[in-house]
Amino acid sequence: MSLTESVAWVGVDWGTSNLRAWGIGGSGAVVARADSDQGMGKLARAQFPQALGAALGQMQLQAGPLDVVICGMAGARQGWIEAPYLEAPTDLRLLGQGAVSPDMPDERFRVSILPGVCQRQGGENVMRGEETQLLGLASLNPDYAGLVCMPGTHSKWARLDGTRIEHFSTAMTGEMFALLKSQSVLRHSLNGPLDGPGQDEGFVAGARDGLDNPAGLLGQLFTVRAASLLSGQAPDWCAGYLSGLLIGTEIAASRNEISTDPVPLIGSDKLCALYMRVLHMAGASGRLVDSTEVVLAGLTAARASIA
Amino acid sequence: MSLTESVAWVGVDWGTSNLRAWGIGGSGAVVARADSDQGMGKLARAQFPQALGAALGQMQLQAGPLDVVICGMAGARQGWIEAPYLEAPTDLRLLGQGAVSPDMPDERFRVSILPGVCQRQGGENVMRGEETQLLGLASLNPDYAGLVCMPGTHSKWARLDGTRIEHFSTAMTGEMFALLKSQSVLRHSLNGPLDGPGQDEGFVAGARDGLDNPAGLLGQLFTVRAASLLSGQAPDWCAGYLSGLLIGTEIAASRNEISTDPVPLIGSDKLCALYMRVLHMAGASGRLVDSTEVVLAGLTAARASIA
Numbered sequence: 001m002s003l004t005e006s007v008a009w010v011g012v013d014w015g016t017s018n019l020r021a022w023g024i025g026g027s028g029a030v031v032a033r034a035d036s037d038q039g040m041g042k043l044a045r046a047q048f049p050q051a052l053g054a055a056l057g058q059m060q061l062q063a064g065p066l067d068v069v070i071c072g073m074a075g076a077r078q079g080w081i082e083a084p085y086l087e088a089p090t091d092l093r094l095l096g097q098g099a100v101s102p103d104m105p106d107e108r109f110r111v112s113i114l115p116g117v118c119q120r121q122g123g124e125n126v127m128r129g130e131e132t133q134l135l136g137l138a139s140l141n142p143d144y145a146g147l148v149c150m151p152g153t154h155s156k157w158a159r160l161d162g163t164r165i166e167h168f169s170t171a172m173t174g175e176m177f178a179l180l181k182s183q184s185v186l187r188h189s190l191n192g193p194l195d196g197p198g199q200d201e202g203f204v205a206g207a208r209d210g211l212d213n214p215a216g217l218l219g220q221l222f223t224v225r226a227a228s229l230l231s232g233q234a235p236d237w238c239a240g241y242l243s244g245l246l247i248g249t250e251i252a253a254s255r256n257e258i259s260t261d262p263v264p265l266i267g268s269d270k271l272c273a274l275y276m277r278v279l280h281m282a283g284a285s286g287r288l289v290d291s292t293e294v295v296l297a298g299l300t301a302a303r304a305s306i307a
Numbered sequence: 308m309s310l311t312e313s314v315a316w317v318g319v320d321w322g323t324s325n326l327r328a329w330g331i332g333g334s335g336a337v338v339a340r341a342d343s344d345q346g347m348g349k350l351a352r353a354q355f356p357q358a359l360g361a362a363l364g365q366m367q368l369q370a371g372p373l374d375v376v377i378c379g380m381a382g383a384r385q386g387w388i389e390a391p392y393l394e395a396p397t398d399l400r401l402l403g404q405g406a407v408s409p410d411m412p413d414e415r416f417r418v419s420i421l422p423g424v425c426q427r428q429g430g431e432n433v434m435r436g437e438e439t440q441l442l443g444l445a446s447l448n449p450d451y452a453g454l455v456c457m458p459g460t461h462s463k464w465a466r467l468d469g470t471r472i473e474h475f476s477t478a479m480t481g482e483m484f485a486l487l488k489s490q491s492v493l494r495h496s497l498n499g500p501l502d503g504p505g506q507d508e509g510f511v512a513g514a515r516d517g518l519d520n521p522a523g524l525l526g527q528l529f530t531v532r533a534a535s536l537l538s539g540q541a542p543d544w545c546a547g548y549l550s551g552l553l554i555g556t557e558i559a560a561s562r563n564e565i566s567t568d569p570v571p572l573i574g575s576d577k578l579c580a581l582y583m584r585v586l587h588m589a590g591a592s593g594r595l596v597d598s599t600e601v602v603l604a605g606l607t608a609a610r611a612s613i614a
Contacts, residue, residue: 124533170529179486215521216560222477226431253523
């Protein structure tokens with residue numbers, strides 16, 4: 001990162017809960033960074049320009065008009081302006097052509113919002129944001145064909161063939177973990193320090209149960225409560241078990257589609273490490289992909305084809 | 308019910324959220340009834356006697372000491388007094404022998420709290436209250452051997468052989484429905500009237516998906532969101548789909564254990580009707596059992612063997 005290079009264009013990942021912006025210099029390097037908690041979920045339509053302006057105001061910008069390329073929930077119907085979905089199967093190199101331009105009062109900025117991808121056949125589904133990471137992954141690994149796993153609140157599993165997205169699904173694993181941990185009867189068993197030494201043992205036990213019997217999830221969840229009542233399992237074990245059970249169940253559902261190639265994992269390092277471990281338990285393997293690197297590569301690739 | 312017959316003993320089902328008490332006359336008929344919202348979850352230990360006294364105070368009681376037989380969460384560790392679990396497999400006729408007697412300041416009442424049942428082998432599990440219904444079912448149907456389904460917040464599936472409970476499991480289906488409906492991202496798709504004409508169509512579609520692919524639950528849940536975004540499915544359809552998907556997934560997990568006999572269903576009429584329908588879709592059948600009738604039969608049978 002050069003301290004003197006100024007920003008030639010800006011890439012933005014604007015999700016439901018926050019906004020991440022990168023200023024890219026003429027050399028292609030990231031020369032500025034701005035983060036904000038002004039996610040789509042917190043903003044009324046009219047507040048988007050100001051939220052973006054505030055993030056850009058933290059960067060040292062070039063004179064003259066500047067491209068701002070946005071992916072994510074800012075393009076949802078409830079966002080700034082709707083960027084209609086591409087429909088899978090499709091070539092992700094079409095993302096740039098599908099971009100829409102919202103009104104931006106500050107005329108220095110030429111703002112484009114990339115579309116998400118929907119799927120109508122083979123299981124209705126939607127994504128907004130992940131498609132740009134997938135385009136980036138494909139740009140960096142042009143020959144990859146196979147599943148990609150993107151762990152998170154709503155984990156995405158996509159089948160890529162180069163820049164083509166063939167099919168995808170969404171597992172509500174992360175949201176389920178958060179709800180069950182804090183809102184369900186299981187919270188009584190997770191009420192205490194969760195980072196203790198039992199967490200790992202619980203995680204492995206849960207992952208094994210999820211992998212072995214994914215159809216039994218509704219019943220196996222209650223194991224958490226029973227294990228604390230009957231075996232005195234502590235909150236750390238219970239939290240590990242719940243996490244392992246959910247991830248194991250998720251991975252089992254895609255197991256038949258996983259080949260011998262390592263599955264690229266895009267997400268937080270901590271979460272991806274857990275998925276990697278369960279993939280290994282399932283006789284498969286994963287490899288960590290830098291999520292910032294792929295979103296930047298995707299924004300860069302999409303920008304090249306914006307009309 | 309005689310208006311003149313007085314209460315010879317009292318049976319109580321004391322759950323987490325409410326208390327139901329029946330006054331039984333010398334003839335064995337129910338001659339009084341008291342309901343209260345003073346469930347175990349709302350009471351500190353010292354408040355149980357007063358809550359019970361308030362319920363009994365609504366009944367016209369016989370002079371002299373009176374048996375009060377309680378099943379349910381009042382016997383949990385966090386309840387009035389812990390009634391240690393029987394361990395499955397076991398004969399439910401032992402429930403009375405396992406009863407414990409809490410202190411009751413009003414000496415007219417001889418209070419007994421029945422144990423729950425736990426399972427340590429073949430999947431740790433616990434129940435408190437359902438075991439008494441199961442004993443009642445077995446008392447009324449002495450020859451029944453097979454699965455019993457008790458739909459609810461935490462559905463129980465028990466394998467009975469006469470009065471013997473062989474094995475049981477707990478599916479968090481009802482709690483999951485409530486959490487997903489009101490706390491998850493799916494709430495955006497269920498935000499409106501849920502009782503419309505699309506509910507039935509959604510229910511059948513969801514039940515079919517759950518029965519066909521129970522291992523895919525975490526992914527199929529998101530179908531609710533996608534269907535409202537892409538196909539414009541209304542909240543009634545989405546609520547029906549979510550309900551059908553969860554019940555279908557639950558029933559699929561036990562499908563291999565269901566014989567050609569109708570599965571006794573113990574629970575609310577509305578919920579049992581949904582389960583009956585999905586059992587039929589799965590090529591099986593169910594039959595409604597009156598839940599009050601079986602809990603009373605269970606309390607009666609257990610009372611006979613209280614020491």
